[in-house]
Amino acid sequence: MKRPPGIVFLFLMCFTTAAVFAAKDDPGFFGGGRMTNCKKNSKPVFRRHLVQLKHIEYIDQWGTVTNTLDGLRGHTYLHIKHKAGPRIPGNVRTVRVYAPIDSYIIAYSHKRMAGDTTSDWGFRIQVSCEVVYRLGHISKLRGKVKSRLRGIPPKFNDSSTTKLYPPLKLKAGQIIGTTSGTSSGASWDFGVYNTKNRNTLRGVLKRFKGTAEGETYGYADCPYDYYRKNIRKLYYAKFKHKTCGPAN
Numbered sequence: 233m234k235r236p237p238g239i240v241f242l243f244l245m246c247f248t249t250a251a252v253f254a255a256k257d258d259p260g261f262f263g264g265g266r267m268t269n270c271k272k273n274s275k276p277v278f279r280r281h282l283v284q285l286k287h288i289e290y291i292d293q294w295g296t297v298t299n300t301l302d303g304l305r306g307h308t309y310l311h312i313k314h315k316a317g318p319r320i321p322g323n324v325r326t327v328r329v330y331a332p333i334d335s336y337i338i339a340y341s342h343k344r345m346a347g348d349t350t351s352d353w354g355f356r357i358q359v360s361c362e363v364v365y366r367l368g369h370i371s372k373l374r375g376k377v378k379s380r381l382r383g384i385p386p387k388f389n390d391s392s393t394t395k396l397y398p399p400l401k402l403k404a405g406q407i408i409g410t411t412s413g414t415s416s417g418a419s420w421d422f423g424v425y426n427t428k429n430r431n432t433l434r435g436v437l438k439r440f441k442g443t444a445e446g447e448t449y450g451y452a453d454c455p456y457d458y459y460r461k462n463i464r465k466l467y468y469a470k471f472k473h474k475t476c477g478p479a480n
Contacts, residue, residue, distance in 0.1 A: 261306075261364055261425035261448050263339025263356035263393035273360035274428045278332035278458045280405040282422060287327045289313045291470045294423060294452055295478025297436070304437065304445040306452030307366055307423025308476065312413045324418040329370060331406045332458075335359045336399035337377070344386035351386055353409065354421070356393060357402065362428055365455060368421030370409040376400065377408050424455040437480055452478070 292309040312324045341354040353370040373381055380400050402408065413419045429451045433441050440446035454476035456467040468476065 259425070259427065259447060259451055260444050261356065261366065261451055262358070263341075263364075263395070265338030265356060265358075265393075265395035265397070265399065267336060267338055267358050267361075267399055270358065270361040272362065274362040274426060276333055276359045276363055276458060277460060278404075278455075278463075280330055280332050281463070282332050282455075283310065283327050283329055285466055285470065287313055287325050288470055290472040291467065292419070293471060293473055293475055293477035293479045294454065295449065295480050297480060304440045304443075304449055305423075306425065306445070306448045307368070307421045308455060309417075309419040310413075310422060310470075311417065311419045312411075314418070322412075322415070324412050326371070326410050326412045328374070328410050329367060329408045329420075331357070331402040331404055331408060332365070333359055333404050335365070335402050337396055337402065338364075338399045339393040339395050340381065340384075341391050341393045342381075342384055342386045343391045344388055346389055348415065350415075352391075353381075354391065354393070355408070358399070362426055363458075364425050366421060366423040366425070367408065369411055369414050370420065371411045373409045374407045376406070377402075422455050424453045424458060425451040426453045427451060429453055431478065435480065449478075 289311045291311070294306055294308045296305050297303070298305060312327055314324050335357045337355050338358045339356040343352050345352070350371055353373065354366070354368040355370070356364055356366055358364050377400065411420045425448065431450050431452060433446055433449065437449070440449065456464050456476060459467065
């Protein structure tokens with residue numbers, strides 16, 4: 233049956249408006265893969281360790297501004313202990329990275345920098361309608377994550393995320409991959425973003441207003457605060473500056 237022109241126009245207008253609102257309401261930290269059939273829980277509890285802490289030398293707080301790229305970071309950095317011998321790049325341990333809670337990989341990045349031979353994986357992993365955690369600088373994939381993403385080539389000098397559909401379910405304690413961190417600093421990323429947060433850009437951070445990093449900063453949270461007190465204090469003991477953040 234042929235629809236009257238007015239109805240067609242109205243349908244298109246509603247569809248377009250809905251699409252605009254969906255994009256507007258989807259913060260960038262979801263990596264473009266936000267699940268809508270999720271459970272509301274702005275205060276989930278992480279029940280399993282992210283990593284064996286005996287292999288971590290120290291943790292840098294979130295909210296740092298990197299000098300090299302003049303970037304604002306909404307995540308923490310975990311620095312891996314070196315092996316016995318000289319403290320030189322490459323002479324570091326390889327650690328296993330685990331899912332701290334039941335969750336879903338909704339987006340990934342796979343990059344390789346010019347002149348580098350190793351892969352660099354990043355993930356956006358959704359816990360609830362409000363909460364996502366981020367992992368960065370994962371060197372090798374393991375288990376079902378490897379099986380799902382095997383064969384995906386890296387993007388050169390490009391850390392943009394790609395939506396993973398359907399999302400990949402992870403159980404708490406399930407291995408995601410291994411890492412030796414970045415080649416320069418032997419560190420890797422762990423951050424949490426919560427749509428209920430409203431961090432403001434103050435002082436020197438005002439220059440990031442209107443940027444993707446500034447938006448992400450607004451939702452950033454301390455990932456270790458999602459653990460119960462007995463586990464949380466173990467991570468806090470690793471902080472170089474004795475606080476989780478923000479650094480600025």
